[in-house]
Amino acid sequence: MLVIEDLHVEVEGREVLHDINLTIKEGETHVLMGPNGSGKTTLLRAIMGFGSSRITEGSLIYKDHDITHLPIHERARLGIGLLFQRPPTVSGLKLGKLLAVTSGGDSERVDEYARHMNMDTFLERDINKGFSGGEIKRSEVLQLMIQQPDLVMLDEPESGVDLENMSLVGNAIAALVEKDKHIVNRKKSGLIITHTGYILDYIDADFGHVMCDGTFKCHGNPREILKSVQSKGYKECIECQRV
């Protein structure tokens, strides 16, 4: 579904990502871990096409399209979706209004999903304005549910979500990447940034990657990587020379 080749990305004139190579096949879910500032969010933003994450070398091939220089909305229309870690507030734009646009006016579906995510009372509110951390995540998941992307990118979906809502968010995300379907029938892929690994309780990710200083340090079983990070931190990863 997505092939990243030798990707180099600059942010504000400074190279943040170097030599990134990654292949995500249809139906696979990948987890991205790494210390703060290692470039995880930059990678997701570069795949989405944000202007501030400028690709200087390498290529992004998505469903056989070269999307390296495609505008954001065309990537979104091809089926790439992003759950923002800290989305901006858009004053005056009601969450319900945006969902009406992205759903193509399907108000029934909007209402149903909004109720499901406990966001039905937020439809008339300005998007993200005064939302708590957990409300932002529920709103973001709701937007992705309407969008139904084929490549679901999630930037720390569990941060700020309280225990009570974790299963709601976790299960909704599992549905987005079709974890409810048998492995051979899964068409959706995921790329998920997580620090805590809580999300792994809801989705069995297939591959894990550790990023340090803008490049991948190791790849492996996501549970094992998490376990090692939990016990030893990222110090070993940073020092590790094996790629």
Place this chain on the structure above:
Amino acid sequence: MPESMKGFSELGEEDLKRIEMTGLQTGSLEGRSGSFLQVDEHIHHASTDTKGIEILALSDALEKYAWLEDYYWKAVPRDKDEITQYIAAREPKGYVIIARKGSQTTFPLQTCLFLAKDDIQYVHNIIIAEEGAELHLITGCASSMKTKNGAHYGVTEFYVGKDAKVTSTMIHTWGESIEVYPRSVAIVEERGIFLSNYVCMVPAKKVQMYPTAELRGEGAVARFSSIMLATPGSCLDTGSRALLSAKGATAELITRAITTGGTIISRGHILGSVKDTKGHIECRALILRDGIIHAIPEIEGRVVDCELSHEAAVGKIAQDEIEYLMARGLSEDEATATIIRGFLDVKISGLPETLQNQINAAIDAAEKGF
């Protein structure tokens, strides 16, 4: 059944369309409590079907009610400036609306001032809401496509009685060569509420106005909301002023301004001269293409315990907001228009839904130009 509006039949289809853009109904008058139409200096229509509410031409009202002298030129001084002097020197034109004690309009009253000739149109309007009355007014000001060099001079005096509520929604649809000089003052008594909404999304050569609300009664409330777009060649010098002259008086002046090349001067002044008063000015502006936005908010407190604040911001649309919406599949232009539409969305509490819809429609019509 309300009678149909006289005077509209004489206007062409294009002009009717421009009038309708200001939120007025030109066909059936259902859904309106009353209507008034003045084309240039001719009064074509004045009618209302609501009990306790009267709408009549100023000249007729002055003849009919001697007591009107107590209101005529009492809120706005005759010699205020050349505009008021011009109007005072001429035969009275314009309308008087009287809402008797406790009366209420279910539907808004509509008044239309239409400029058809290349000349100066002048009006003097007096709106009186007696104790406990509730009045919703929509005023459409428009000019004919054919008018090339006209001007509109207007005086409006509002008297909002004890516990009365008046909402005044004014939508301007002038032409690129028209100059407009409204002069208006509202006097608000005890617990009276005055809401003034101004929408100007269509080019005008010059609009100059600085409406004032004088909150004389305890607990009186005023709220001015203005939504403006200045296209190249337009100069909108507008503002609003609130005088907090009684205990518990509160005022809010809210402006959303956009320039795509024109000039907007957004003034605001709140004067707190007695204790226990509150006022806030909020002006937000976007410069979409090089133009001028000059915000001049003034807050003036003269006693202990008056709480006044202001915020003003001039800027551009944030790139991260555009990209956020693009990530949901909206093109850059769609994202920009959606954000601007949200920026202009000032929810006006206490406004009937039909009037809010008219305001929304005026903004929607201009959206293509962003």
